[in-house]
Structures are given as C-alpha cells and as structure tokens.
Amino acid sequence: MAAALLLVSGATAAFSAELARWTGEPKPPLHLESLYHGRVSLDDHKGRAVLVHFFATWCEPCVEEMASLERLAVRRQGDELSILAIDVGEVDARVRNFFKRNPASFPVLLDRDRAVIKAWQVKALPSSFILDSNLVPVLFVERDVDWDDPSVNSALDELIKTLPRDDRRDVDKREADENDKPT
Amino acid sequence: MINRRDFLAGATACSTAALILPGIAGATARFDPQPGEWRSFRITTRLEIPKADGAVQAWVPLPALEDGGWILPVGDKWTGNEAAAEIVTDPKYGAKLLHARFAGDQPSTIEVESRFKTRDRAATLNASGKAAPLSDAERQIYLEATELMPTDGLVKQTADEITASLSGDADKARAIYEWVVENTYRKAETLGCGTGDVASLLLSGNLGGKCADLNALYVALARAAGLPARDVYGIRVAPSKFGYKSLGAGSETITKSQHCRAEVYLSDHGWVAADPADVRKVMLEEPPRDNAIDSPLVTAVREKLFGSWEGNWLAYNTAHDLVLPGSDHKVAFLMYPQAEIAGALLDCLDADGFKYTITSAEITA
Structure with missing residues (x-):
C-alpha cells in the first residue's frame, strides 16, 4: 500500500500518518555518478523543488513505486520540480538492466558504496525527501508513495508555488545557458 | 504482507515427525542430522x-x-x-x-x-554444558550492527517484544527462530539469496526474501536481544540424504546453489545452528510445494533446524x-x-x- 502525501502550506500544515514533516538537520551536499546523466550534483537543482528518492531494484515496493514516479515526471515536465532517484548499493549492470526494462526520464544516481544513504541517514528503502528551493528537506517518507495520488500532486503544487521568483529565474537562466552550449 | 504492528505471533509447538516424502515413493524419511562420518x-x-x-x-x-x-x-x-x-x-x-x-x-x-x-552437526540443547567462551573482541563483533543489519530502532523493538517474557538465552534464541519461521516467507522472485537489508525488510512490513534476508533478520534480532549471532555464507554441495529436494544441491553443478545460514552463541553450547530460512524454503519449494506450516514435511525440519543442520553444505565465512x-x-x-x-x-x-x-x-x- 502506498502512502498518501499531503502538504498544506503554512504553519498549520497537516500530513497523513505515513508522512513526516522534516524537522531534522539539512542534508549534506550530494554528488554522484548517474546512469545516463554523467555526474549529478544536488546543488545544480537549487531554486527548484527537488524530490530525492532512495531505492533499489531488489526492493519490491520500490519497483512498483518507480512506475508512478515516472508518470509523475512525465506529468510534471516543465514544472519546477527535479526528480533524482538514487539507487543504493547495487552494481551498475543490474541497475542498467532494470532501467532498460523500465525507462525513466529523470536522472538515476548510483550510490554504489552507500556513502550518500549513510550521510543522509536513510534507514530503509524506499525513502523519499522533498526539498524546497534552498535544498532544505520539507517532507520525508520512509516507505513507498503513490505519486499519482491527487493529494500528492496538490502538495507538490503548493510547494512549487512557494518557490522564490528570483531563484526560478536563476534556474531558467542556467538552463538557457546550458542549452546554448555547443554540442 | 503482514502489518509491522502484528509481528508477534504465537510460536507453535512442533514435534519431530517421521514422514513420507512425496518425491520418494513409499520411502519413509526423517530429518534428523546427527554428527557422524566426515x-x-x-x-x-x-x-x-x-x-x-x-x-x-x-x-x-x-x-x-x-x-x-x-x-x-x-x-x-x-x-x-x-x-x-x-x-x-x-x-x-x-x-x-x-x-x-x-x-x-x-x-x-x-x-x-x-x-x-x-559432517552433520547437532547441539544437545536440553543438556547443560560449558563451551569455550567468546573473547571480548569476538563478542563485540557478533553483537554489533552492520551496514544492513541495524540492532536499534524497529529491530530492537521487535527483538524486545519477542523475548519479553523470557530470561534464558537458549529460550530467547529459540523464540526468535520460531518468530522468523512464523512471520516471514520465502519469495521466489528475490534475486540470488537476497540482500540482507534488514531495516528495509522490517520497515516495509513485507517480510519476504531468501536466506540472506531471512537469516540476516534472525541474526539482527538475536544481536539486538543481546545474543552473539552471525550469518554463515556458503553453498550447498550435495543432495540431502534425508530426501528433501529443496535442502540440497540438485546436481554436481552448484553455480546457483549459494546458501547462508545462521549461528547463535549460547554459553552452554557454543555456536548453535539456526536456519529458519530453510524452513520457509521447504514450505515453498519441497514437492508437492506450498506446504502448510503444520504439515509433517515442514514440522520435521522446523524442529531440527534450530540446533542442527545437515553436512551437505560448505561454509565460506561470516564476514560483513x-x-x-x-x-x-x-x-x-x-x-x-x-x-x-x-x-x-x-x-x-x-x-x-x-x-x-x-x-x-x-x-x-
């Protein structure tokens, strides 16, 4: 059963029983090799809402959740939401084979030696963090989530609305600069 | 899938049983490993x-x-x-x-x-004795958490619930064994022997996996209960002489016959065998398959796989x-x-x- 995720902006935010408002420390920087996107840095996504999702291909709930995460990514193309999926502790070949069968449009990062999951103090798979535009965790889910759930999408909409306009322009400019690079 | 709040299930008493293995027409078989010839x-x-x-x-x-x-x-x-x-x-x-x-x-x-x-091994658990003590260094190694086997949080909570009414180490070790048998299942789709990610297993509430998952769960729970325990990683090398197809190598090619077991250290007996994962394997795979937990085929191995196992398996190491x-x-x-x-x-x-x-x-x- 997937967890429903509810985000209500403001001080009176209320969440489903499965979802915890993140009250811990900010998370450390994150730099990892990825399957098809080279080396990925979390800092590159500053100014956007970021969904950081820890998973493994052997984890049955993770496999089911990955399909809904991809549907979310497709629905949210053009939104200011980045999705970073982090495979934990598996050999590249196994992850690559999985995504050949289950293509994903978002970067799939490789935490080969489990260094990031340890630094982020993630205890179980799947787990997801939703970060604000300053890359500070806002919400945390330590189980699978139905990313098709309307309440989840409302929550993401609310978060995206709060993104600072200046940061959004910075991101737009970075992306434009990136697109101008010779290929 | 079980709910994590409903982990504790009463362990059922089970008894040794002679049984007729369906795959061996007319033959009576027991599962009773005893030290004998090497x-x-x-x-x-x-x-x-x-x-x-x-x-x-x-x-x-x-x-x-x-x-x-x-x-x-x-x-x-x-x-x-x-x-x-x-x-x-x-x-x-x-x-x-x-x-x-x-x-x-x-x-x-x-x-x-x-x-x-x-050769086969078997501990005489109803007799007291005195085994060589573990050194402080060994005790520390076999009580500590590993990257995939935490001993705090839900693991500790679950271990405490299983052993709450028990005082003796042997009783605790047996209770954890029975709990793993009762509350987990062998998942055929799991790749290899599984990963042994105990925290994810418990937190998901879905206690399915193979030996590296289920026996690692036993080891983590035992350690969390204060009992030195270890996974023993190895490979099946020969058929079971007791006729259990699921508990032995099917041929001389054993490329995919890896199997890990567990041991718990009891001061009266030393390292004691425990293999709850193989009980679940017999339930799932032993012909005619999908055997009930109280079927004679299952109860015979369940009775013995705490304290003994058959010598048709090579132990490589206990490393994490x-x-x-x-x-x-x-x-x-x-x-x-x-x-x-x-x-x-x-x-x-x-x-x-x-x-x-x-x-x-x-x-x-």
Missing part, C-alpha cells in the same frame, strides 16, 4: 571473463570457517592466466578469498579448487561489509565470486554474463 568434498570455481577494455580483478571466496565439530577446510589451489594472484585473509572476520589480477587484453580465466571436510582488496568496492557479504573490469563491478548474480561456474564432487578415497 565427508570430503572438492568444489571448483571457474571464471571466464571475456576480453575487456581495461584491467580485470577477480575475487573468489575460499573455505575459511573452521569448527572441529562439523567443518574443516583442507586446502586451495588454482590455475589460470592471471598476472598475479594471492590468498587474502580479512583481518576482522577471518574470511579468505583468492584475489587475482589480469591484464584484460585476452579472456581472463582462472579455476580455483577448494577441498574441505564436513567487506572491502574487496585492491578495489574501492565493498560487498555486504562474500558468498559469490566477484570481478571488476576497469573498476566497474560485474553483476555476481548474473553467472552466465559474468561468467562463472561452480561444481562440486564428493571425494571418496
């Missing part, structure tokens, strides 16, 4: 890694666990086109492996032959979180051959792509 085996691990763009390294687990009661490594030798090879012993757990390096400009091949002796020598890669456990090409680890569960084969032969002098 058996000698030779296993051969052959690696054939295709010509690669870069240097190749390989690591092959070697028999390292030695216990005068049931297993004795005899020796290892190898031949191949390696540029260099050496036996390396892990300083923490004593795990042994052959580390080989190849140029990679031609197919990398090596054949490793290991000999060992083993092992950094492969000469590499940055770390493995949660060493039960499969490992190799990397130009720094990229190959998939050890893909024996055909890797590629490797393992065969076993009993030596009868």
Whole structure:
C-alpha cells in the first residue's frame, strides 16, 4: 500500500500518518555518478523543488513505486520540480538492466558504496525527501508513495508555488545557458 | 504482507515427525542430522571473463570457517592466466578469498579448487554444558550492527517484544527462530539469496526474501536481544540424504546453489545452528510445494533446524561489509565470486554474463 502525501502550506500544515514533516538537520551536499546523466550534483537543482528518492531494484515496493514516479515526471515536465532517484548499493549492470526494462526520464544516481544513504541517514528503502528551493528537506517518507495520488500532486503544487521568483529565474537562466552550449 | 504492528505471533509447538516424502515413493524419511562420518568434498570455481577494455580483478571466496565439530577446510589451489594472484585473509572476520589480477587484453580465466571436510552437526540443547567462551573482541563483533543489519530502532523493538517474557538465552534464541519461521516467507522472485537489508525488510512490513534476508533478520534480532549471532555464507554441495529436494544441491553443478545460514552463541553450547530460512524454503519449494506450516514435511525440519543442520553444505565465512582488496568496492557479504573490469563491478548474480561456474564432487578415497 502506498502512502498518501499531503502538504498544506503554512504553519498549520497537516500530513497523513505515513508522512513526516522534516524537522531534522539539512542534508549534506550530494554528488554522484548517474546512469545516463554523467555526474549529478544536488546543488545544480537549487531554486527548484527537488524530490530525492532512495531505492533499489531488489526492493519490491520500490519497483512498483518507480512506475508512478515516472508518470509523475512525465506529468510534471516543465514544472519546477527535479526528480533524482538514487539507487543504493547495487552494481551498475543490474541497475542498467532494470532501467532498460523500465525507462525513466529523470536522472538515476548510483550510490554504489552507500556513502550518500549513510550521510543522509536513510534507514530503509524506499525513502523519499522533498526539498524546497534552498535544498532544505520539507517532507520525508520512509516507505513507498503513490505519486499519482491527487493529494500528492496538490502538495507538490503548493510547494512549487512557494518557490522564490528570483531563484526560478536563476534556474531558467542556467538552463538557457546550458542549452546554448555547443554540442 | 503482514502489518509491522502484528509481528508477534504465537510460536507453535512442533514435534519431530517421521514422514513420507512425496518425491520418494513409499520411502519413509526423517530429518534428523546427527554428527557422524566426515565427508570430503572438492568444489571448483571457474571464471571466464571475456576480453575487456581495461584491467580485470577477480575475487573468489575460499573455505575459511573452521569448527572441529562439523567443518574443516583442507586446502586451495588454482590455475589460470592471471598476472598475479594471492590468498587474502580479512583481518576482522577471518574470511579468505583468492584475489587475482589480469591484464584484460585476452579472456581472463582462472579455476580455483577448494577441498574441505564436513559432517552433520547437532547441539544437545536440553543438556547443560560449558563451551569455550567468546573473547571480548569476538563478542563485540557478533553483537554489533552492520551496514544492513541495524540492532536499534524497529529491530530492537521487535527483538524486545519477542523475548519479553523470557530470561534464558537458549529460550530467547529459540523464540526468535520460531518468530522468523512464523512471520516471514520465502519469495521466489528475490534475486540470488537476497540482500540482507534488514531495516528495509522490517520497515516495509513485507517480510519476504531468501536466506540472506531471512537469516540476516534472525541474526539482527538475536544481536539486538543481546545474543552473539552471525550469518554463515556458503553453498550447498550435495543432495540431502534425508530426501528433501529443496535442502540440497540438485546436481554436481552448484553455480546457483549459494546458501547462508545462521549461528547463535549460547554459553552452554557454543555456536548453535539456526536456519529458519530453510524452513520457509521447504514450505515453498519441497514437492508437492506450498506446504502448510503444520504439515509433517515442514514440522520435521522446523524442529531440527534450530540446533542442527545437515553436512551437505560448505561454509565460506561470516564476514560483513567487506572491502574487496585492491578495489574501492565493498560487498555486504562474500558468498559469490566477484570481478571488476576497469573498476566497474560485474553483476555476481548474473553467472552466465559474468561468467562463472561452480561444481562440486564428493571425494571418496
């Protein structure tokens, strides 16, 4: 059963029983090799809402959740939401084979030696963090989530609305600069 | 799937039973391993890694666990086109492996032959005794958390609930065994022997997996209850003489016959066998398959797989979180051959792509 995720902006935010408002420390920087996107840095996504999702291909709930995460990514193309999926502790070949069968449009990062999951103090798979535009965790889910759930999408909409306009322009400019690079 | 709040289930009493195995027409069989004659085996691990763009390294687990009661490594030798090879012993757990390096400009091949002796083991748990004590260092190693086996949080909470009404170590160890048998299941789809990610297993509330998951859960719960415990990683080398198809190697090719078991240390008895995962394997796989937990076929092994196991299995080592020598890669456990090409680890569960084969032969002098 997937967890429903509810985000209500403001001080009176209320969440489903499965979802915890993140009250811990900010998370450390994150730099990892990825399957098809080279080396990925979390800092590159500053100014956007970021969904950081820890998973493994052997984890049955993770496999089911990955399909809904991809549907979310497709629905949210053009939104200011980045999705970073982090495979934990598996050999590249196994992850690559999985995504050949289950293509994903978002970067799939490789935490080969489990260094990031340890630094982020993630205890179980799947787990997801939703970060604000300053890359500070806002919400945390330590189980699978139905990313098709309307309440989840409302929550993401609310978060995206709060993104600072200046940061959004910075991101737009970075992306434009990136697109101008010779290929 | 069970709810994590409903973990505790009453352990049912079970009794030894003679039974008729469906696969053996008319034959009466028991499951009752007892120390007897030693058996000698030779296993051969052959690696054939295709010509690669870069240097190749390989690591092959070697028999390292030695216990005068049931297993004795005899020796290892190898031949191949390696540029260099050496036996390396892990300083923490004593795990042994052959580390080989190849140029990679031609197919990398090596054949490793290991000999060992083993026999059935059984503890007399209803009698008191005095085993050699664990050193402080060993006790610490076998009580501590590993990367995938936490001993705090939900693991500790679950262990406390299982053992709440018990005071003796043997009773606690048995209660955890019965709890794992009652509350987990063998999941056929799990790759290899599973990963042993105990925290994810418990937090998901879905306690399905294979031996590396279910027996790791036993070990983590035992450690959390204050009982030294360890996973023992190995491979099945021969059929079960008790007729259980699911508890033995099906042929001399044992490439995919890896199996890990567990041991718990009891001061009266020393290291005691525990293999709840194999009880669940009999439930799922033993013909006619999908056997009820209270069927004679299952209760016979359930009664015995705490305290004993059959000597048709090789124990490699008890290591966790092992950094492969000469590499940055770390493995949660060493039960499969490992190799990397130009720094990229190959998939050890893909024996055909890797590629490797393992065969076993009993030596009868």
